[in-house]
Amino acid sequence: MLQKISLLSSLLPIIFFVIFCFKKATRELWVFFIVTLASCIFDILLTMSKWAFENIFLLWNLSTLVLYVLLIYFFYLIIKQNVIRIIIILLSIFYFILFFLYDKSNTEQFNSLMNTIGYVIYLILSLCYLIIALKPTSEPTNIFTPIFLIVLGLLISIASTFFLFIIASRLSKEEVHQYWSLNYYSNIVSNIIFSIAFFKSRNKRKNQPPENHLVDFTIPNDR
């Protein structure tokens, strides 16, 4: 039941994106939309396909890699500082080398190492983004932007599954399924936050004042 709710919740951000910001989304939002789409496809495969269920660890490893690539690109886009962007590239090179040299043959159990490294990288980048967003500016700005909400959703998702992913490699297939409810709860909460972010993105665009091309402010009578 919980698994089905989690699966349905992963459709929510996709629907919100398509309805509210499909035409006006920025590149960052598009990348994150692909993240939610990929995540949803993996969830559907794991629930519906018999082959996927039999090769669950292989699919998890594949999803770890795909989601890492997409999420790291998302962070690359939202963090504009060159130093941090270089760090992102270096960390990714390190991650890929480790993935292909050390862990690519690991299809018999959950890939805790790569998931944990990935989560630590996301945590660091999320904190970097928050620190940059909190920097004082001359104009009062609302930091609760769609991107900020997405980062918060990611943080909640990471926080609630971090320990589960660390110890998952020590658990049997049955034990993993036993504790996996945590992942479902985390999915539901973060998907709701991502949906709010996509909805907020539509509001943000709507609030922008329209440009008035009809009034010529150079006419003396208008001054």
Next chain:
Amino acid sequence: MILLQVLSPDNNISMVLFFGTIGMLALTIGLIVFISFHQRKVIRYQQQLQRMEQDQQKTLLNASIRLQEEERQRIAADLHDDAGPLLATARLYLNENFVNLDKQTQLHSIYNAKQIIDDTIQLIRNISHSLMPPTLKNFGLESAVNDLFQKISGSGSMNASSRFHDYRERLKAENELIIFRIIQELINNILKHSNASFIHLTQNTSGHRFFIRLHHDGRGLTQTDFEKLGKSNVGLGLKNIQSRLKVLQGKIFFEKDMSQTYYKVTIELNREEDLKTTTESN
């Protein structure tokens, strides 16, 4: 379910998972709460700053309007009280009966009327000079300031001297006038309030920065006093200085000399701004 497993003492994995996840979630929620409070605080602070800046702008604008009105009233009073009666007197000498008078009286009346008209011309010239000193217009800030200081020294009440160290290139005429008005206002304050026995003005440049420094040995202001007066309803002259400096994008510093004997006022301007405006006007 996890909670039930945690309660059984043998299950270490469940304990790690439970407390680890709770800890991580607590940290994340704490972070979110901190960010929201911090954000609210920052926005409140920035709004307060903006309000203060708006109030300051309003005060400066009011001061400048009041000063303009006072200046107009002064000119109106000068014209009405001095030029008006003088011209009316001249008209009396040249009234309708003028042609009926004998030649001697006619000549006398013409002479008197001429004298009065000359006085009126001089009066109008003085008013015009007070609006725009001709020395400043024709010979620049250095000559105008030297002229002003000579007049002060000439009165015998105070020793005033000025020295321009690096003024080969004149500033834009409007900017020279603004600086001259600021100097006039400062000197006026020194004469009125400080009880000083000497004033010394020096001009210098450093890179693109243009400095004017005034020293005097009387009672003076410090930067704190200046800022306090700038925010209060009194100190119209100081507000006027502030608004003039805003036009020039300049700064003013009031401080006591290291020796604690002299007060100094430093006006700092960016010559690049002056050059920029000159190029734009060209």
